[in-house]
Amino acid sequence: MSEVFDIAVIGGGHAGVEAVIAASRMGASVALVTTDVTAIGRMSCNPAIGGLAKGHLVKEIDALGGEMGVLADRAGIQFKVLNKRKGPAVWSSRAQTDRKLYEAYVREAVELLPNTRIIEDSVVDIKVEHGRLTRIITKSGSVIKVQSAILAGGTFLNAIIHTGSVSTPAGRVGEQPVIGLSDKLAALGFTVGRLKTGTPPRVDGKTIDFSLMTVQPGDNPPRPFSTRSNGNIRNQAECWLTNTNEACHQIIKQNIDRSPLFNGQIKGVGPRYCPSIEDKVVKFAEKPSHQLFLEPEGLDTDQLYVNGFSSSLPEDVQLAALRAVPGMGDVAFVRPGYAVEYDYFPPTQLKPTLETKLIENLYFAGQINGTSGYEEAAAQGLMAAINAVNKLRDKPAFILDRSEAYIGVMIDDLVTRGVDEPYRMFTSRAEHRLHLREDNADQRLTEYGYRCGLVPEERYLAFGEKYRRVTDEKNRLGEQRVPTISIPLKYKSLRKRGAVSLSHLLRIPEIHYQDLGEIDHTFTPIEGVIGESVEIQIKYEGYIERQLAEIERFKRNESIRIPAGFIYGEMPGLRTEAREKFSRIRPLNLGQAARIPGITGADVSLLMVYLRASGRIGPKSRI
Amino acid sequence: MNQPRPLDVFGDPGHPDTICGIATPLGRGGIGIIRLSGPRAMPLAEKVFHGKHASLSGLSHRVLYGNFCDPGSDIALDEILLTPFKQPNSYTGEDVVEFSFHGSPTILRRALEILIAGGARLAQPGEFTFRAFYHGRIDLTQAEAVADLVDAKSEQSAQAAFQQLQGTLKNRIQTLRADLIEGLGWLEMSADFVEEDLEFKKVEEIGERINSIAQQISVLSKAYQRSRIVRDGLVITIIGAPNAGKSSLFNYLLARERSIVTSTPGTTRDTIDEFVNLGGYPVRFVDTAGIRKTAETVETIGIDRTINQLSESDLIFWVVDGSVGLTEDDYETHQLIADRPAIALINKADIATGQQIDHCRRSVDLADVIVISAATGKGIDQLIDWLTTNHLNFATDRRIAPFLINQRHLIALEAAREHLALADRALVKKESYEFVAFDLRKAAECLGEITGETTPDDILSQIFANFCIGK
Numbered sequence A: 001m002s003e004v005f006d007i008a009v010i011g012g013g014h015a016g017v018e019a020v021i022a023a024s025r026m027g028a029s030v031a032l033v034t035t036d037v038t039a040i041g042r043m044s045c046n047p048a049i050g051g052l053a054k055g056h057l058v059k060e061i062d063a064l065g066g067e068m069g070v071l072a073d074r075a076g077i078q079f080k081v082l083n084k085r086k087g088p089a090v091w092s093s094r095a096q097t098d099r100k101l102y103e104a105y106v107r108e109a110v111e112l113l114p115n116t117r118i119i120e121d122s123v124v125d126i127k128v129e130h131g132r133l134t135r136i137i138t139k140s141g142s143v144i145k146v147q148s149a150i151l152a153g154g155t156f157l158n159a160i161i162h163t164g165s166v167s168t169p170a171g172r173v174g175e176q177p178v179i180g181l182s183d184k185l186a187a188l189g190f191t192v193g194r195l196k197t198g199t200p201p202r203v204d205g206k207t208i209d210f211s212l213m214t215v216q217p218g219d220n221p222p223r224p225f226s227t228r229s230n231g232n233i234r235n236q237a238e239c240w241l242t243n244t245n246e247a248c249h250q251i252i253k254q255n256i257d258r259s260p261l262f263n264g265q266i267k268g269v270g271p272r273y274c275p276s277i278e279d280k281v282v283k284f285a286e287k288p289s290h291q292l293f294l295e296p297e298g299l300d301t302d303q304l305y306v307n308g309f310s311s312s313l314p315e316d317v318q319l320a321a322l323r324a325v326p327g328m329g330d331v332a333f334v335r336p337g338y339a340v341e342y343d344y345f346p347p348t349q350l351k352p353t354l355e356t357k358l359i360e361n362l363y364f365a366g367q368i369n370g371t372s373g374y375e376e377a378a379a380q381g382l383m384a385a386i387n388a389v390n391k392l393r394d395k396p397a398f399i400l401d402r403s404e405a406y407i408g409v410m411i412d413d414l415v416t417r418g419v420d421e422p423y424r425m426f427t428s429r430a431e432h433r434l435h436l437r438e439d440n441a442d443q444r445l446t447e448y449g450y451r452c453g454l455v456p457e458e459r460y461l462a463f464g465e466k467y468r469r470v471t472d473e474k475n476r477l478g479e480q481r482v483p484t485i486s487i488p489l490k491y492k493s494l495r496k497r498g499a500v501s502l503s504h505l506l507r508i509p510e511i512h513y514q515d516l517g518e519i520d521h522t523f524t525p526i527e528g529v530i531g532e533s534v535e536i537q538i539k540y541e542g543y544i545e546r547q548l549a550e551i552e553r554f555k556r557n558e559s560i561r562i563p564a565g566f567i568y569g570e571m572p573g574l575r576t577e578a579r580e581k582f583s584r585i586r587p588l589n590l591g592q593a594a595r596i597p598g599i600t601g602a603d604v605s606l607l608m609v610y611l612r613a614s615g616r617i618g619p620k621s622r623i
Numbered sequence B: 001m002n003q004p005r006p007l008d009v010f011g012d013p014g015h016p017d018t019i020c021g022i023a024t025p026l027g028r029g030g031i032g033i034i035r036l037s038g039p040r041a042m043p044l045a046e047k048v049f050h051g052k053h054a055s056l057s058g059l060s061h062r063v064l065y066g067n068f069c070d071p072g073s074d075i076a077l078d079e080i081l082l083t084p085f086k087q088p089n090s091y092t093g094e095d096v097v098e099f100s101f102h103g104s105p106t107i108l109r110r111a112l113e114i115l116i117a118g119g120a121r122l123a124q125p126g127e128f129t130f131r132a133f134y135h136g137r138i139d140l141t142q143a144e145a146v147a148d149l150v151d152a153k154s155e156q157s158a159q160a161a162f163q164q165l166q167g168t169l170k171n172r173i174q175t176l177r178a179d180l181i182e183g184l185g186w187l188e189m190s191a192d193f194v195e196e197d198l199e200f201k202k203v204e205e206i207g208e209r210i211n212s213i214a215q216q217i218s219v220l221s222k223a224y225q226r227s228r229i230v231r232d233g234l235v236i237t238i239i240g241a242p243n244a245g246k247s248s249l250f251n252y253l254l255a256r257e258r259s260i261v262t263s264t265p266g267t268t269r270d271t272i273d274e275f276v277n278l279g280g281y282p283v284r285f286v287d288t289a290g291i292r293k294t295a296e297t298v299e300t301i302g303i304d305r306t307i308n309q310l311s312e313s314d315l316i317f318w319v320v321d322g323s324v325g326l327t328e329d330d331y332e333t334h335q336l337i338a339d340r341p342a343i344a345l346i347n348k349a350d351i352a353t354g355q356q357i358d359h360c361r362r363s364v365d366l367a368d369v370i371v372i373s374a375a376t377g378k379g380i381d382q383l384i385d386w387l388t389t390n391h392l393n394f395a396t397d398r399r400i401a402p403f404l405i406n407q408r409h410l411i412a413l414e415a416a417r418e419h420l421a422l423a424d425r426a427l428v429k430k431e432s433y434e435f436v437a438f439d440l441r442k443a444a445e446c447l448g449e450i451t452g453e454t455t456p457d458d459i460l461s462q463i464f465a466n467f468c469i470g471k
């Protein structure tokens, strides 16, 4: 093959897919190299997109011009906003999706891309000249010339699947792992680590007695992820809730020595927040029961995914334990749960652009960076692609800071702190959480997506229009007044006499935007997201303003840049540990330097004093 | 607080000058120390020092005896003790030489001139400590403690600063912060694990944690008042009518408590003040001209100045002439001191009649009254007792932490407490947990600022602004 591609994307999972789509839309020529073309966009774990903090990521991907939100809406069969009883900052969208449909839509989206070649093969080596990536080499022997490459190998690198004592080399059940590439990268100087994750059994819905379970319906009306999917989504399936019991736990305990997690067979570190059922039973021994959610795998199948029962126990133990659970007495497996162990590259080896520090023009995205989850992967794929294309065009790096997006929080965490277990997004990771909401994701990021060339003109204009309407509506609420006597008595907290503005009323916790028409008959509320944005902005104005003030403060340290190639060896008082860490992480600014684990306030003060005193930051720089 | 200086006054620490300064002025026994630090400290010291050894290499941390000479004339200036400290094991982390002189301040000044002629530069205030910090010898709270030690006007003060130098304040704050972050963790669990059926800590438990931390913070805040007193002195202003005996009392107190720490001349003609050491604490007595009405106008002279002085005082001594009784001016004074901590001192007990004193006592209308005589010293012991019990009794008050809390600490502590109060209010109002968490996070950040966990630039400048030369 003599052709040169701008970008090779290695791996067709969720990171790879966003990367290919973004790079292609930005006008780059792209080669997608994947072991199995039919598995592009496959959901290896649960048939759902979004969830706590992950919904935020999907909305952010959507605002930047990525595709995951649209795909999830199209393939979605049940939609729900989680945490609705809490404040708007932690509302998170989630959708059950039809696994097959999702795959099909992803495949379609990728195949329709211009300048994009899909190559069914696997990359086994890369060629580097003068520290820059120049070629990728595939198993079948092709040498492909590339300007840059995004490695998005998911859990496939040296992957091993465990079910009981049976361990099979495989990336997913029935799919070949990628062997050799991580050894090659290790030889080039990369550090390789080992992680573990698990997945629960898929069961046959015909063998389940749903009358013993609680139905979990979707929201009415359902709400889409993407601003591009308005009105086209509907709830078509239900989830079911049941609980484990003592009998089930007993079976697991009796067979615990047959779990590869407990008998030493698995060495990789698993996620604490998503423990296997055997972990839960052992570590929370005092809990008599754990929740299990049965999630539909699709519309044309009876298969269900048993969320909460991830396990690497032998199949017979899994089955016996599950049969003790109400409604599952006769359950039959489509496939047992399993654990997968795989190679990852500790992500502190990356720059905040996701380019590796070691090899220029080589980017890493997704699960190989130690994250878990489709959404986390997709967001990285998108960011890696934008940066790879920008770099080829000599455009500045695209880095979102922690106050701008969950994506920024995640990448900063990865490259600054690294991971010691599979990294999942949480709202608590975002210190500026009250500002990083789903409802304003478009407001935060559409501008960037537009400037990257990922958000088309027409959508950009529509976005501007939306926020004009929000502002107008806020003004209208501020001006329109109602006499207090006409306000229903149930809003007791109202003490004022005379007349009050509608925005004043909206600050009362029990009064919602849509109720305002009831109180003031001359007022017609706007349906949909505009009303919701208005309500959030007015109701939580105090907290939002304080959060924004905090962000101002945060930006001060972020704006003290550390020159590229800064030599820490020159700083006399620096502790050896700090010197080693600064040199390895190479923080871009003082704020990032302060977030490196093990770095003390004294180290940072010292660095600041040094930068200042040695004139690397002038006294005029805004600190 | 002093105006912060920009840090660049210290020059480029990457290419340091050799600096010199007087580390301790001539003190008891007449010894004064000059400190020299920087890359040229050793060769320069060898040039001016004539002792048994021609070279200082290999003599680190040893006390050497010899003469300090002017290399120009070779005339010995003084007999001295010299201690070389090889880097990095020195106060600043650089090569340091300390010279102990016997001579007068004039000799110290002359010695500095000789060192400067030899290529050293006079240190800026705080520059030695800055270099110690810069070379990782001390951290920020310790640097601050040095500043406090420098200013220490009493033993109590020195002790508290010393404890802080050892890091105890830092430990205390770090413990509080850790408690806070644990509480925060409980809240975060509930925000992030809605899908799980985890049992969350009850709201009350979190509320209790918040309140307990707030309480401990207020214990630290209280230490500010005491810290201010140990650092700057308890300010007592003596007011009263002319000839009531204010100056006589002032002089008596100074003469009685001979351990005068320092003396600052009054800034206006109307007041003069002196430090006295009472039970280890510095007390600053301010004698005022008093308040009087002029014959011509009803207008009161100096009233604004007096009001200013009163608002800067911790305590007021109102001296009344017992042999005369309350004058019209005294009623003026009485108005002024209302709502301020004050004690009435009925003076001239030696010449006033019992009846006069009783009458006086009734008319001053204050809770605290002591009958004294500035001429004979009657009642002064009682006054001192009252003073130490009521205003300098920190040792026995267990609610007050033994730390020096400076203004920077106080601001951060109070901010932390405010955030805790907001968090508690949000909790009580049953706001969603992420709002409670917002303020808890802020509170934790405020505490972090004290220990230098997060250190904005302005804090650095503040700290190094509080030094004098030689430290």
Ligand SMILES: Nc1nc2c(ncn2[C@@H]2O[C@H](COP(=O)(O)OP(=O)(O)O)[C@@H](O)[C@H]2O)c(=O)[nH]1
Pocket (backbone or CB within 6 Å): B240, B241, B242, B243, B244, B245, B246, B247, B248, B249, B290, B347, B348, B349, B350, B351, B372, B373, B374, B375, B376
């Ligand atoms: N007999 C007697 N005379 C006193 C006493 N205190 C002050 N005096 C006298 O009262 C006069 C005024 O005293 P001074 O201290 O200057 O009063 P000030 O104007 O309040 O400062 C002087 O002549 C003092 O000697 C006292 O306790 N007993």
Ligand SMILES: [Mg+2]
Pocket (backbone or CB within 6 Å): B246, B247, B248, B288, B289
């Ligand atoms: Mg006088």
